[in-house]
Amino acid sequence: MSAMVDDTPFGDAPPPVLDEAWFAARATTGIQGLKAYDPGHDLVAFRRRCGDGRLVELGSNENPYGPSPRAREAILANLHMLHRYPDPLGGDLKRALSARHGIGTDRILLGNGSHELLMQMAQVFAGPGTDGTAPEVVAPRFGFAVFALATQAAGAHLRIAEPLPRDSAMPLGHDLDALLAAITPDTRLLYVANPNNPTGTWFGAGALADFIARVPREVIVVVDEAYAEMADAPDYASALGLLDAHPNVVVTRTFSKAYGLAGLRVGYLIGAPGLVAVMERLRESFNVNGLALTACEAALGDEAHIEQARIRNAEQRESLSADLRGRGLEVFPSQTNFVLVGFGREAAPIESALTERGVILRPMGGYGLPDCLRITVGDADENRRLLAALDECL
Ligand SMILES: *Cc1c(COP(=O)(O)O)cnc(C)c1O
Secondary structure, eight states, X not given: OGGGOOSXXXXXXXXOOOXXXXXXXXXXXXXXXXXXXXXXXXXXXXXXXXXXXXXXXXXXXXXXXXXXXXXXXXXXXXGGGTTSXXXXXXXXXXXXXXXXXXXXXXXXXXESSHHHHHHHHHHHHSSOOTTOOOOEEEEETTSOHHHHHHHHHHTOEEEEEOOSOTTSSSTTOOXXXXXXXXXXXXXXXXXXXXXXXXXXXOOOHHHHHHHHHHSOTTSEEEXXXXXXXXXXXTTOOOGGGGTTTOTXXXXXXXXXXXXXXXXXXXXXXXXXXXXXXXHHTTXXXXXXXXXXXXXXXXXXXXXXXXXXXXXXXXHHHHHHHHHHHHTTOEEOOOSSSEEEXXXXXXXXXXXXXXXXXXXXXXXXXXXXXTTEEEEEOOXXXXXXXXXXXXXXXX
């Protein structure tokens, strides 16, 4: 037998080079078409070069005031547990969320950031069908980048709905009629964020209820509410109030933005118990780490801290918007802790000039808005430093 073993299994042909293309050919179709996430800047290298506190980081919509002090205390009080696995059920955090939102714990799914949950929604509900149909996902053109990523990774086809006109009252905001019109019999999932990233725009309670009522029950609607805690417009309403009547709707939230805990990576989803049970099948048992679980539970108890963050953000958003408009720039209406700003020309040179001055913003070329930059609303000092740098660049 051993004489039969061919120790040159590729014959005379040279062995294949196991490079990216070789491995990609072995990946699923969806993954083959994907590009890895481009983080833009190497922030860690920037911070090292500039020294602590010198950078003005307004690119990722973090809370400039940081988390509740209770989150930090909870982490310090639990450091002796590092050798133990975390609670795979996330029971304490789920009970705290249950009390906060007035819903059962069986309707809550915890994620390592809501990014993970958005990805898994497509993986679970928009993967290739057993009947050979090509699943479709609907999302808005200027929606969160993860929606398209999740769709492609799942191997589904993305149908994009065009936004409201740029010269309308809600420029580039969601056109809910266009989203409805994009739904076909093959649509499994629809993603929409309210308020929206990267535009900052939102739609009101009446429009939301009307929209949800018109989506066919077979289509699962993901309402990404990453910025819900920052919204203070009288007409804004969360989709949470619609879940009882519409079990095909899920809401995602995050501790990364208003709660100031982006470094911990915790998000959650609220939906029908049956949907959550199916999603649980894919969840890695210890997907949220122990320190994160305890810190988020503590942060949730500090309602005054979130209230303060909302008030300070609204004040700063208003003054920053006015200061930017005063410089002749186009500032989109926002219910978030960032503003989309139009410069009336290619924004990339302005962005790199700002980066050289230690001010980090979010370029929008990848979103198809090359004349815009997205600016996180910082604290008063950060916003002042941003405006000073901007005046040097414009
Ligand atoms: C920041 C953001 C998220 C949050 O992502 P995490 O993974 O929870 O940090 C989700 N959706 C939108 C629209 C966002 O802007």
